[in-house]
Every structure is written in C-alpha cells, then in structure tokens.
Amino acid sequence: xxxxxxxxxxxxxxxxxxxxxxxxxxxxxxxxxxxxxxxxxxxxxxxxxxxxxxxxxxxxxxxxxxxxxxxxxxxxxxxxxxxxxxxxxxxxxxxxxxxxxxxxxxxxxxxxxxxxxxxx
Numbered sequence: 839x840x841x842x843x844x845x846x847x848x849x850x851x852x853x854x855x856x857x858x859x860x861x862x863x864x865x866x867x868x869x870x871x872x873x874x875x876x877x878x879x880x881x882x883x884x885x886x887x888x889x890x891x892x893x894x895x896x897x898x899x900x901x902x903x904x905x906x907x908x909x910x911x912x913x914x915x916x917x918x919x920x921x922x923x924x925x926x927x928x929x930x931x932x933x934x935x936x937x938x939x940x941x942x943x944x945x946x947x948x949x950x951x952x953x954x955x956x957x958x
Contacts, residue, residue: 845904847885860885879915883908 843849848860867881886908893901 847889876915876919879911883911887912
C-alpha cells in the first residue's frame with residue numbers, strides 16, 4: 839500500500855497536514871460525481887497533471903507516464919462535460935443576437951401573448 843501512495847499527490851511526502859489537505863480534496867472530488875463524470879475526471883486529474891509537470895522539471899523518470907495519463911483524463915473530462923442548456927446560451931447572448939429581436943420579427947408582447955405589429 840505504501841508503494842501505491844507514493845504516486846498519489848498529497849501522500850508522497852508522508853507529511854500529516856499534506857495528507858489531510860489531499861484527503862479533503864479527494865473527498866471534494868468524489869462529490870463532483872454529482873455534477874457529472876466529466877467534471878469528476880477534470881478535478882481528479884488536475885493535481886496529477888500539475889505535480890507531474892513539476893516532476894518533469896526535476897527530471898524524474900516516471901513523471902512522463904503520469905503526465906500523459908493525467909492529460910488524457912483531463913481532455914476526456916472536458917470532452918464529455920455536458921454543455922449548458924440552450925435557454926442559458928440564449929440568455930448569455932447580447933440582445934441583438936437573441937432570436938425574436940430582429941427588425942423583421944417585431945412583436946408586441948402583452949400579458950404573455952404575442953401580437954404581431956406590421957410596419958407600414
């Protein structure tokens with residue numbers, strides 16, 4: 839078990855406070871499963887990606903494999919993260935680009951009922 843923990847960020851040094859912080863982070867990451875598997879993968883791979891870059895700078899041999907695996911997990915996580923619903927996208931667009939705000943599609947809205955207005 840000790841050999842496995844030496845590859846997990848937060849447990850490699852054996853320092854008590856680092857283990858505590860890492861445990862809290864990994865519990866938070868497990869809670870991200872509620873947001874979706876893509877978000878979970880991004881949060882899970884983030885510390886491995888960052889610390890493998892640091893290990894690459896220090897020229898450790900096993901860092902390249904960990905870096906490539908964590909990069910692949912992060913890209914996969916971003917790829918399968920669901921996009922926001924269309925109604926959120928419409929609300930974030932400027933008013934001039936929202937459907938129904940074009941000059942040829944003018945309508946008066948009164949009591950949630952649309953009445954077309956003809957321009958002469």
